Amino acid sequence: MIVADRKPIEEIIEQVKDCKKVLVLGCNECVTVCEAGGKKEVGVLASALRMYYANKGVDNRVDEITLERQCDHEYLEEIREKADQYDAIISIACGVGVQFTAEKYHAIPVFPGVNTCFLGVTEKRGLWTERCQACGQCILAYTGGICPVSRCAKRLLNGPCGGSSKGKCEISKDTDCAWQLIIDRLKAINRMDLYEKLFSIKDWSKDRAGGPRKVIREDVMI
Amino acid sequence: MRLNYPASVKIIRVPCTGKVDVIHMLRAFEKGADGVYIVGCKEGECHYKKGNYRARKRVEQAQKILNTIGVGGDRVQMYNLSSSDAPLFVKYANEMNERIMGLGPNPVKLKKKKAA
Ligand code: SF4
Ligand code: SF4
Numbered sequence: 001m002i003v004a005d006r007k008p009i010e011e012i013i014e015q016v017k018d019c020k021k022v023l024v025l026g027c028n029e030c031v032t033v034c035e036a037g038g039k040k041e042v043g044v045l046a047s048a049l050r051m052y053y054a055n056k057g058v059d060n061r062v063d064e065i066t067l068e069r070q071c072d073h074e075y076l077e078e079i080r081e082k083a084d085q086y087d088a089i090i091s092i093a094c095g096v097g098v099q100f101t102a103e104k105y106h107a108i109p110v111f112p113g114v115n116t117c118f119l120g121v122t123e124k125r126g127l128w129t130e131r132c133q134a135c136g137q138c139i140l141a142y143t144g145g146i147c148p149v150s151r152c153a154k155r156l157l158n159g160p161c162g163g164s165s166k167g168k169c170e171i172s173k174d175t176d177c178a179w180q181l182i183i184d185r186l187k188a189i190n191r192m193d194l195y196e197k198l199f200s201i202k203d204w205s206k207d208r209a210g211g212p213r214k215v216i217r218e219d220v221m222i
Numbered sequence: 223m224r225l226n227y228p229a230s231v232k233i234i235r236v237p238c239t240g241k242v243d244v245i246h247m248l249r250a251f252e253k254g255a256d257g258v259y260i261v262g263c264k265e266g267e268c269h270y271k272k273g274n275y276r277a278r279k280r281v282e283q284a285q286k287i288l289n290t291i292g293v294g295g296d297r298v299q300m301y302n303l304s305s306s307d308a309p310l311f312v313k314y315a316n317e318m319n320e321r322i323m324g325l326g327p328n329p330v331k332l333k334k335k336k337a338a
Contacts (some may be wrong), residue, residue, distance in 0.1 A: 009290045047248040052291040054330045
């Protein structure tokens, strides 16, 4: 999933302090799971904003809506009838949701309420860690299912650097060396032959280096 | 042991303090409460293991939010006691009551009243 973290409320207030009608817009998917932008967080932010405005003595309205997703037309259309009445929307979906909301509601300012961090997993409640950087040409088949693009600090594709020590990365002793993990796993699945194999240069044009990307699937287009 | 505690304290019973979320505390202030305190079991003695630790973290979050929006984080507090310790319960109630009396009414409530 896409992992996000809550923005400090003061940063959000700075954006909307002069607004009169604000909509806090949550998302039921990734950001709900990482407890940054779901219905519950919508409630907390909206409540805090309502009290902030009341305390300033300004008459204001802060509404709360949480959509199934903010990255699909059909769900974002659900606020079509209501959107016009707001002079700001705070989207607490990931950056994708914030942008799609802004695209759709062109004349209404849309502000991000979270910092979108990475594609990752819930290791345990309250701990999310990165697993993928959407490089566009997945090499997990050769690396024992462990991604050196996202998990090696230097994005090395041919084994560890000299800084790997006792299974940890030289950037921090809390960070596993991705290549240690890869080798451990290749051994476990008896595929150390993959470590010896030479691969051609990775096509980084499929990554961000090639500019904004698209996936086009004519077979599923309507 | 029929001990008295301040009549301003309204008790809301929850199965475990771990049930109390930030939003519950904020809503209480939105609805005009002057202070909120959570009384959990002693640390390390939670029946559900971590409920009271979670409550403490959430109280801290609520304090931060209330400070940011100018309501004042001092209006929320976490207390721990053993469930049979009535004198301590009363002591905490008095302590919180005094603190809130010192801080005065919830500013949001005052402003809303003025506006109405
Ligand atoms: S808007 Fe973002 S957080 Fe919500 S479902 Fe889409 S990708 Fe996930
Ligand atoms: S190799 Fe690329 S696509 Fe595969 S997990 Fe790593 S970053 Fe993601």
